[in-house]
Every structure is written in C-alpha cells, then in structure tokens.
Amino acid sequence: MDREKLEAYHRENVRLITILLIIWFAVSYVGALLAKPLSKLTIFGFPMHYWVSAQLSVITFVVLIFVYAYVMNKLDQKYGVEE
Amino acid sequence: MENLIGYIIVFGIVIVFMAIAIYNRATEAAEFYVAGRRIPAFWNGMAVAADWMSAASFISMAGALYALGYDGLAYIMGWTGGYVLLALLIAPYLRKFGKYTVPDFIAERYESNFARLVALITAIIISFTYMVGQVAGVGIIMGRLFGVPFEVGIAIGMIIIIATTVLGGMKSITWTQVAQYIVLITAYLLPVSILATQWFGVPLPQFLYGKVLQNIVELETQYGISPHYVEPFVKFNLAQFLALTFVLMAGTAALPHVLMRFFTTPSVRDARISAGWALFFIAILYLTAPAYAAFSRFVILKDVVGKPIDQLPAWAQKWAETGLFKVLDKNGDGIIQWAELNIHRDIVVLATPEIAGLAAVVGFFVMAGGLAAALSTADGLLLVIAAAVSNDLYAKMINPEAPEKRVVLLGKVAVAVAGVIGGFIAAQKIAFIVQIVAWAFSLATASFFPALVLGVFWKRLNRQGAIAGLVVGLLVTIAYIYLNKYQGVSLWGIQHTASGLFGLIANLIVTVVVTMVTPPPSERIQKLVEDLRYPKKIHEV
Numbered sequence: 001m002d003r004e005k006l007e008a009y010h011r012e013n014v015r016l017i018t019i020l021l022i023i024w025f026a027v028s029y030v031g032a033l034l035a036k037p038l039s040k041l042t043i044f045g046f047p048m049h050y051w052v053s054a055q056l057s058v059i060t061f062v063v064l065i066f067v068y069a070y071v072m073n074k075l076d077q078k079y080g081v082e083e
Numbered sequence: 084m085e086n087l088i089g090y091i092i093v094f095g096i097v098i099v100f101m102a103i104a105i106y107n108r109a110t111e112a113a114e115f116y117v118a119g120r121r122i123p124a125f126w127n128g129m130a131v132a133a134d135w136m137s138a139a140s141f142i143s144m145a146g147a148l149y150a151l152g153y154d155g156l157a158y159i160m161g162w163t164g165g166y167v168l169l170a171l172l173i174a175p176y177l178r179k180f181g182k183y184t185v186p187d188f189i190a191e192r193y194e195s196n197f198a199r200l201v202a203l204i205t206a207i208i209i210s211f212t213y214m215v216g217q218v219a220g221v222g223i224i225m226g227r228l229f230g231v232p233f234e235v236g237i238a239i240g241m242i243i244i245i246a247t248t249v250l251g252g253m254k255s256i257t258w259t260q261v262a263q264y265i266v267l268i269t270a271y272l273l274p275v276s277i278l279a280t281q282w283f284g285v286p287l288p289q290f291l292y293g294k295v296l297q298n299i300v301e302l303e304t305q306y307g308i309s310p311h312y313v314e315p316f317v318k319f320n321l322a323q324f325l326a327l328t329f330v331l332m333a334g335t336a337a338l339p340h341v342l343m344r345f346f347t348t349p350s351v352r353d354a355r356i357s358a359g360w361a362l363f364f365i366a367i368l369y370l371t372a373p374a375y376a377a378f379s380r381f382v383i384l385k386d387v388v389g390k391p392i393d394q395l396p397a398w399a400q401k402w403a404e405t406g407l408f409k410v411l412d413k414n415g416d417g418i419i420q421w422a423e424l425n426i427h428r429d430i431v432v433l434a435t436p437e438i439a440g441l442a443a444v445v446g447f448f449v450m451a452g453g454l455a456a457a458l459s460t461a462d463g464l465l466l467v468i469a470a471a472v473s474n475d476l477y478a479k480m481i482n483p484e485a486p487e488k489r490v491v492l493l494g495k496v497a498v499a500v501a502g503v504i505g506g507f508i509a510a511q512k513i514a515f516i517v518q519i520v521a522w523a524f525s526l527a528t529a530s531f532f533p534a535l536v537l538g539v540f541w542k543r544l545n546r547q548g549a550i551a552g553l554v555v556g557l558l559v560t561i562a563y564i565y566l567n568k569y570q571g572v573s574l575w576g577i578q579h580t581a582s583g584l585f586g587l588i589a590n591l592i593v594t595v596v597v598t599m600v601t602p603p604p605s606e607r608i609q610k611l612v613e614d615l616r617y618p619k620k621i622h623e624v
Contacts, residue, residue: 010616014540017171024167028160028332032324035153035315045293047300047313053156054373055289058163062362065170069355072175076352081617083350 009079027057089447104247107255115252116183117346124353128360133264138220138457145375146428154318161331168336170358174345178354193546203471206339210467212519217461218509241506256462263459270452278439288374302384326581334524337531340463351618398437472497529556529586548598556590
C-alpha cells in the first residue's frame with residue numbers, strides 16, 4: 001500500500017481524535033470549573049451548572065462516539081483501508 | 084397474593100436468563116472467549132451496558148447522588164465520559180489486534196511474558212473484588228425479595244452466575260446480558276416515569292427534574308438547610324472533583340471486562356459503532372439516576388421534614404421497619420428536622436414505587452432489575468478471570484502445546500472455582516473488599532490505561548519503558564492510597580479514591596524516560612503497531 005496515503009489516514013485520525021477530545025474536555029472539566037458562576041443561571045428549568053454536568057456532558061459523550069464512528073468509517077473507504 | 088405474583092415474576096425472569104444460556108452453549112475457544120466474533124454492534128452495545136452497570140449503579144448510585152448533591156455528578160460524568168476514551172483511543176485498535184484478552188495485547192505488544200503476568204494478576208485482582216461486590220448485592224436483593232438469609236441468597240445467586248458462564252462463556256453471557264439489560268432498564272425507568280406522569284403529566288423524569296431542583300432549593304431555604312443540594316464542591320473540593328472524574332473515566336476505559344466485550348464484534352467498524360450504542364444504553368440509566376435523587380429529596384423535604392413524628396407517610400413507615408429509614412427525634416419536640424433523618428442510600432430507588440403509590444408487584448419488578456444488574460456484571464467479570472487463568476496463564480505461559488478443548492475445559496473449571504471462592508468471600512461481608520472496588524478504577528488508570536493507549540499511539544514505546552511504567556504506576560497508586568487513607572496525607576485535598584491520578588503521572592514519566600534511554604522495539608513490533616491503526620491488514624506480522 002501507498003505509504004504516504006497510510007500516513008495521511010493516521011494523521012486525519014489523530015486530528016479527529018484531538019478535536020473530539022477537546023469537546024469532551026470542555027463539557028466535563030471546563031463545565032465543572034465554571035460550576036460556581038454557572039450556578040447563577042437557569043436553563044430548561046435547571047440550575048445551569050447542574051444541567052451541564054448531569055445532562056449536556058453525558059449526551060455530548062454519546063454524540064461524540066457516534067460522530068467518531070461515522071467519520072472514521074467514511075475515512076476508511078476514502079483511503080481504501082476498510083476490512 | 085401480591086407476593087405470589089411477585090415471586091412468579093422473579094422466577095420467570097431468572098428462568099428466561101437460564102434458558103438463553105442453555106441455548107447458547109459453546110465448547111470452542113473462539114466461542115468461549117469472544118462469542119465467535121459474530122455479535123452485531125447494536126446487541127454488543129446492549130450487552131456492554133448490562134456488563135457495565137452493576138448492582139451499585141442500579142440500586143445505590145441514585146442514593147449517592149441524593150447524599151452528595153452536585154458533587155455526586157463526578158460519578159455520572161466519570162462513568163460515561165470514560166466511554167469516549169475507550170471508543171476513540173482503545174476499543175477499535177484492540178479489536179483489530181484480535182486475540183482474546185487484554186493481557187494478550189500487553190504481552191504481544193511488549194514482547195514479554197512478565198508483562199502478561201503483571202497484566203493478568205492486575206486483571207484478576209480488579210475483576211475478582213468487583214465480582215465479590217456483585218455477589219454480595221445478589222445476597223442482599225434475594226434477602227429482601229424472599230426473606231432468605233444473606234448466605235442462602237449468595238448461594239442461589241452464585242449457582243445462576245456460574246451456570247450462565249460455564250455453559251457457553253462469552254457466547255452464552257452475551258445473549259443473557261442482552262435480556263438482562265432489557266429487564267434492568269425497564270425496571271429502572273418504570274417507577275420514576277410513573278411518578279413524573281403523576282406530577283407533570285409527562286413520563287420523562289430526565290427532562291423534568293429541573294423544576295424539582297428549584298423546589299428543593301426553596302424548601303431548603305425555608306427550613307434553613309445549608310449548603311444547598313445543588314451547591315457545587317461541598318463534599319469534594321474542586322481538585323478532588325476533577326481528579327475523581329478523570330480517574331473514573333480512564334479506569335472505565337481500561338477495565339478488562341468491558342474491553343473484552345469489544346473483541347466480540349465482527350469488525351473494527353462494528354467495534355466503533357458498538358461503543359456508541361453501549362454508551363447510549365448506559366446513558367439512559369445515568370440520565371435518570373439524578374431524577375430519582377431529586378424526586379426523593381423533594382418528597383422527603385415536602386412530606387417528612389417539618390411534620391410531626393407520628394404522622395410519617397405510609398411509605399416511610401414501611402421502610403422504617405426495615406431499618407433503612409431512621410428518624411430520631413433528638414430535640415424531643417415531636418417535629419422531624421432534616422438533621423434527625425438517617426436514610427440508607429438504597430432507599431432512593433427501592434422506595435420510589437411506594438412513594439408513587441404503585442402496587443407491590445412493581446416493587447418486586449424493581450428488585451428483579453437490581454438482580455439482573457448484579458448477575459450480568461458478575462458474569463462478565465467471571466469470564467475475565469476464567470480467560471486470565473486458562474488462556475493467559477495456562478495456554479500462553481505454562482503449556483503452549485495444550486489442545487484447545489482442554490484450555491476451554493480449564494476455563495470452565497476456573498469459572499466454577501472462582502465463583503465458589505467469590506461466594507464464600509462475599510458471605511464473610513469483608514468491608515475491605517468494598518474498599519478495593521473503589522480502588523479498581525485507580526489501579527486501572529495507573530496501569531492498563533497508559534499501557535493500552537501509548538501502546539497504540541506511540542510506536543517507539545518499548546518493553547523496558549512500558550513494564551517500568553506499569554510497575555511504578557501501580558506502586559505509586561498503592562502508596563498514595565495507604566498514605567491518604569491510613570496516614571491522612573493529602574495533596575490538594577485529593578483523596579485515595581482518585582489516587583490513580585498520581586499513579587498515572589508517575590507511570591507516564593517513567594515510561595517516557597526509560598523508553599528514551601533504551602533501544603526502540605523490534606521491527607516486527609513496530610509493524611504490529613502500525614497495523615493496529617488500519618482496519619485492513621497492512622503488514623504480515
């Protein structure tokens with residue numbers, strides 16, 4: 001197989017992982033760091049800090065995994081590395 | 084009559100589990116360890132969810148949230164966010180590697196049977212203690228259901244768990260776990276959804292408890308209760324909250340019984356999607372648990388606190404008889420104060436059917452859900468132990484020439500032996516076991532997590548670096564646990580439950596330094612690592 005193409009695939013994978021993990025970090029850790037100021041606000045009837053940590057984070061995690069699976073499965077075909 | 088219907092429901096459900104296991108018997112190694120790698124992504128996701136959600140998740144987590152308020156969300160985020168790490172950094176690559184177990188990967192990647200030995204001992208310690216916790220959970224639930232002694236409950240539970248796992252290993256537990264997930268999630272959602280319908284007219288407690296949180300704050304203000312339920316960083320300081328969240332995440336991503344399930348999908352593509360389904364099914368319960376906690380907190384503030392002690396609501400009177408709900412009128416004024424209540428964690432889930440005024444049958448069904456949660460997790464753990472003994476220790480280290488049939492037979496014997504020992508230990512009610520379960524995530528964070536992630540993404544990483552890191556990581560974690568728990572030492576207020584953070588940092592430093600001063604791994608290993616990154620076969624290794 002074409003060496004450059006393989007390396008490009010791996011670079012794209014690492015880039016995608018980095019982007020998704022930044023979002024993962026933002027909804028969980030940054031959300032918790034901002035808990036005190038966010039607790040003054042309300043969203044959907046929830047104190048905002050509670051909503052961010054109890055719901056936004058968990059729902060985002062599920063979406064991130066499906067996005068990763070979807071994009072990678074496309075990428076496999078683009079680079080011809082699917083099983 | 085009500086009780087009779089309840090018993091029939093529980094027996095019926097257990098019989099269905101057993102029938103599924105009997106139908107999916109297996110004798111070949113690939114079937115026994117990885118279900119022939121034929122489990123579709125969706126169903127594997129459901130089985131992972133059942134495997135993952137333990138008796139504690141089902142019965143005690145909502146109660147922990149009730150007690151910890153906002154700070155308890157570290158558990159919600161930690162036990163779900165770990166799946167992102169698992170899905171992006173570990174599971175697809177392990178699936179590509181193939182083979183059967185996590186120690187298989189560690190041994191081959193680091194060309195070392197010593198690494199295999201460390202990995203399999205760590206896997207057995209983590210899985211065994213975790214399993215003892217599940218078995219104890221079965222004993223408690225059986226006791227509450229049928230009034231049998233704790234030990235008898237454990238014996239019955241152990242027979243069911245061993246039978247399910249012995250019959251067909253991964254093949255039989257997979258389909259049993261699918262059925263167990265359906266039972267446990269229905270049982271979990273039913274009472275709280277009915278309660279939400281009674282209060283708001285919509286059966287979606289997950290999205291409606293925001294208003295209840297506000298009501299809680301109002302009532303707490305009225306009674307002068309402080310700090311409030313939703314106040315952040317009361318039980319944990321910020322450092323402990325963040326450290327605990329991280330350790331739970333990294334530990335979740337690296338626990339062997341969850342990872343092993345990803346060997347069962349037909350392809351890398353399926354492994355990726357399967358992780359998404361797994362977290363989807365887990366999230367349904369984890370989004371609901373805070374609603375349970377908020378509803379209970381509200382009911383107790385509204386119907387119990389500030390009321391005369393001789394006018395407890397009917398559900399509270401019933402649970403007071405079991406000793407799980409205690410009121411002590413300390414100041415003798417005949418009125419119940421918040422500080423005079425002593426509520427067992429498990430009551431938050433178990434009492435909800437009665438709070439909603441549902442028939443006793445629903446209470447039995449909730450217990451059956453807790454039973455399904457405990458059984459399904461114990462099955463998966465028992466299989467890790469069996470695979471570690473028969474595949475890693477015997478077939479790969481002691482007798483590589485052993486015929487497949489004998490290896491699988493040894494696996495089945497290991498299931499029975501580990502199960503019986505686990506039952507006996509659970510019957511002793513050793514408090515130390517519960518402690519070790521809490522440390523399992525730290526141990527996995529400091530050992531398996533870096534060994535797996537760096538093993539995939541850092542080609543230059545060699546045997547010397549990985550083994551040194553693994554050993555130092557485990558030692559630092561154990562040392563911090565000892566210093567914090569028994570000597571009161573603490574850095575930034577981080578507690579022993581998050582000790583894995585220090586173990587991980589030590590592991591990473593040692594791994595990098597030792598790797599850089601020693602030669603790179605062999606050509607073959609570098610090719611193996613490259614090959615992991617592509618679903619298609621790139622190199623013959």
